[in-house]
Amino acid sequence: MATVYCFSSTGNSLYAAKTISEKIGADLYSMTQSVSDCNDDTIGFVFPVYFWGLPKIVERFIADLNITDDKAYIFAIATYGGVIHGVLGVLAKMLARKQLVLSYGNTLKSVENYIPRYEVNDNESMLNQTDEKLKVIANEIYEKRRNRPAGSTLLNKIVSSQNPTNQMDCDRFFTVSDSCNNCGNCRNICPVDNIHIDDERPVFKHSCEHCLACVHACPKAAIEWKDKTMSKKRYRNPYVSLNELIAFNNTK
Numbered sequence: 001m002a003t004v005y006c007f008s009s010t011g012n013s014l015y016a017a018k019t020i021s022e023k024i025g026a027d028l029y030s031m032t033q034s035v036s037d038c039n040d041d042t043i044g045f046v047f048p049v050y051f052w053g054l055p056k057i058v059e060r061f062i063a064d065l066n067i068t069d070d071k072a073y074i075f076a077i078a079t080y081g082g083v084i085h086g087v088l089g090v091l092a093k094m095l096a097r098k099q100l101v102l103s104y105g106n107t108l109k110s111v112e113n114y115i116p117r118y119e120v121n122d123n124e125s126m127l128n129q130t131d132e133k134l135k136v137i138a139n140e141i142y143e144k145r146r147n148r149p150a151g152s153t154l155l156n157k158i159v160s161s162q163n164p165t166n167q168m169d170c171d172r173f174f175t176v177s178d179s180c181n182n183c184g185n186c187r188n189i190c191p192v193d194n195i196h197i198d199d200e201r202p203v204f205k206h207s208c209e210h211c212l213a214c215v216h217a218c219p220k221a222a223i224e225w226k227d228k229t230m231s232k233k234r235y236r237n238p239y240v241s242l243n244e245l246i247a248f249n250n251t252k
Contacts, residue, residue, distance in 0.1 A: 001027075001039075001040040001041065001042070002021075002024050002025060002026035002027070002040055002041075002042035002043070002044070003026055003027050003028075003029065003038055003040045003042070003043055003044070004017050004020060004021045004024075004026045004027070004028050004029070004043075004044040004045075004046060005029050005030075005031050005035070005043075005044065005045050005046070005061065005065075006028060006029070006030060006031060006045075006046040006047065006248075007030070007031040007032070007046075007047045007048070007055055007057055007058050007061070007191070008046075008047075008048065008240075008245065008248065008249075009048065009189075009191065009211035009212065009213035009216070009249075010113050010212075010213065010216050010235055010236050010237060010245075011236050011237030011239070011240030011244075011245050012048065012079045012108075012110040012111060012113070012130075012237050013046050013047055013048050013077075013079045014046075014237070014240050014244075014245065014248055015237045015239045015240050016046050016077055016079055016108055016110075016134055016137075017044075017046035017077075019134055019135075019138055020044060020046065020077065020134075020137070020138045020141055021044075023138040023139070023141070023142050024042065024138070024141055024142050026042065026044065030191075030248050030249060030250075031047070031057055031058055031061040032057065032191045032192075032248075032249050032250070034064075035061075035064075035065060036064070036065075036066060037065075037066045037067075037068060038065060038066070038067050038068065039068045039069065040069070040072065041069050041071070041072050041073060042072065042073045042075075042144075043067060043072050043073070043074050043075075044074070044075045044076065044077070044141070045058070045062065045074075045075070045076045045077070045091065046076070046077045046078075046079070047076075047077075047078060047079070048078070048079045048080065049078050049079065049080040049084050049087050049107075050160075050163055050210070050211075051159050051160045051161075051162055051163040052084055052085070052086065052087055052155070052156045052159035052160055053087060053090055053156060053159070053160035053163065054087070054090055054091060055209060055211065056165060056209050057191060057192065057209055057211075059094070062091070062094055062095075063094065067098065067100055070099060070100060072100070073103045073104070073144050074095065074100060074101065074102055074103050074104075075102070075103055075104040075105065075106075075141050076088055076091050076102060076104075076105045076106075076149075077105070077106055077107070077108055077137060078091075078105075078106075078107045078108070079107075079108045079109075079110045080107060080108070080109060080110065081109070081110060081111060081112030081113060081114060081118065081121070082112060082114070082118065084107060085150060085153070085155070085156070086150050086151060086152040086153050086155070086156045087107070087152070087156065088102065088105035088106075088107070088149035088150065089149060089150055089151035089152030089153075089156070090152045090156060091105070092105070092149065092151070092152075093152065102149065103144075103146050104140065104141060104144075104145055104146055104147055105147065105149035106137050106140075106147075106149070108130060108133055108134060108137065109129070109130065109133070110126075110130050110237075111126055111127070111130070111235060111237070113212075113216065113235040114212070115212070115215070115216075115228070115229045115232040115233070115234070115235075116212075116225055116226065116228035116229055117228070119232060119233065120232070120233045120234075120235045122235060122238070127238070163210065164210045165208070165209050165210045169206045169208075170208055170210055171194065171204035171205075171206060171208030172204075172206070173225055173226045174204055174208075174214075174223060174224070174225055175223070175224050176201055176202055176222055176223055176224075177220075177222045177223075177224070178222075179220040179221070179222045180200075180201060180202070180218075180220060180222040180223075181219070181220055181222075182197065182200040182201070183218075183219060184197060185214075185217040185218060185219065185242065185246070186202045186213075186214035186217060186218055186223060187202060188246045188250070189213045189214060189217045189242075189245060189246045189249055190213060190214055190249070191209075191211060191213065191249040192207055192208070192209055193205075193207075194206075194207045194208050194209075195214060202214070202223070212225065212229075213245075213249065215229055215234065216234045216235055216236060217234075217236070217242060217245075217246075218234070221234055
């Protein structure tokens, strides 16, 4: 039996996880859900890279997951937009503390969507490159290839320290403009249930993990983080619908 666990805020990781799951015949679950034990012999983790590290929701999920087969084939795919190194080594260390081995790891360069720092680069060439590498990755996992991903370094710790979630209440920097139409997408897509609607406006409850799913899901681009996202294009993976992403992240 095979299971793939995924976290995704804009759909890049979900699209990769779906493609791999279909190739290997795996069940697909969201890391937003609580799972205590996994008894399968093939287990995968697919997630985006945040500041050369793991999203906190991914860290918690893997830390809490009890993998009962210590000989399981475990793979991990990290999607990213810019430049990274060593992130799979971070995960490998987490597994090693559980006396488990990361059998296969790979990174998948996808559309850049961390708009506080970059512009969205969802051109056709970028999407095609991602698809071609994803096919190779899915086939290697199907064949149960093994490799040894690069280990993490001090640089991973330094870059990860810049993650806004290391600051208290990083969601205090969100603003909501009058163009908000009270659709509720931000509340519904938030993977940590950090948003509620009060007086027809989203209110942030100070447990934000800076995935920016709310920013990208707003149809009016009404949610901004500081002044860094202003006038920048929002993004969702073209092969994942908003409703599908909301349902996958649903913690309600």
